[in-house]
Amino acid sequence: MTDPLFRSDAYVRTCQTEVIRHTETGGIVTAASVFYPSGGGQPGDGGILHWDGGDLEILDTRKDGEDIALIPPQGAALPPIGAPVTMTLDWDRRYLHMRVHTALHLLSVVLPLPVTGGAISAGKGRLDFDMPEAPEDKQGIEDALNALIARDLPVSDDWITDAELEANPGLVKTMSVRPPTGQGRVRLVRIGAGADQVDLQPCGGTHVRRTTEIGIVRLGKIEKKGKQNRRVSILLDA
Numbered sequence: 001m002t003d004p005l006f007r008s009d010a011y012v013r014t015c016q017t018e019v020i021r022h023t024e025t026g027g028i029v030t031a032a033s034v035f036y037p038s039g040g041g042q043p044g045d046g047g048i049l050h051w052d053g054g055d056l057e058i059l060d061t062r063k064d065g066e067d068i069a070l071i072p073p074q075g076a077a078l079p080p081i082g083a084p085v086t087m088t089l090d091w092d093r094r095y096l097h098m099r100v101h102t103a104l105h106l107l108s109v110v111l112p113l114p115v116t117g118g119a120i121s122a123g124k125g126r127l128d129f130d131m132p133e134a135p136e137d138k139q140g141i142e143d144a145l146n147a148l149i150a151r152d153l154p155v156s157d158d159w160i161t162d163a164e165l166e167a168n169p170g171l172v173k174t175m176s177v178r179p180p181t182g183q184g185r186v187r188l189v190r191i192g193a194g195a196d197q198v199d200l201q202p203c204g205g206t207h208v209r210r211t212t213e214i215g216i217v218r219l220g221k222i223e224k225k226g227k228q229n230r231r232v233s234i235l236l237d238a
Helices: 091-110 138-150 162-167
Strands: 014-022 028-030 047-051 054-058 060-064 067-071 084-089 115-121 124-130 155-161 185-191 199-202 217-224 229-236
Touching (some): 091 115, 091 229
């Protein structure tokens, strides 16, 4: 199983590891990874893989069973199995994902409705809500979101057992995607602490350490995507 270094520290940008296998589709599985694999609406990371004898651009990162596979250009020469390699993350792109992802958690606080879907990209993101009627005060939503960001709340994680999650179904905000269970424990992402806690929900993605790192957020379109579904988009101001 690939050691997901990004999970213990989302700010790690490089690591030294080794190739443990190649996938049938030309991916590279390493013993450890600072690259996040696509999942939960967050895209897979890219960057550079270096070894003695070559450099290789990594276009995407995906799950491969319990491992993490790096996806190079099709037909590229791969580092041999067992080769020591250095992974270097495309940090600028990943950090945008982290800022957007944390902002979307706060959007679910401002709009406390069941979430039916979501997506993250570099500098923008969206959540779909079970929302029969569009909100009247769009500016009020944006102001409330930026007010939460400005509180400079800490972002941390914790773990609970599958049984504890089952006993606390209100922790799960998403209707379309259930947190992965079956491995004995589930990761929670917490925004705020103690009396200042504003959000706690299962999440496997990467996040900033404090909400002020998000910066100013602008509310984008609010689109109707079904009888009771509204898509709310956000954009980072810079």
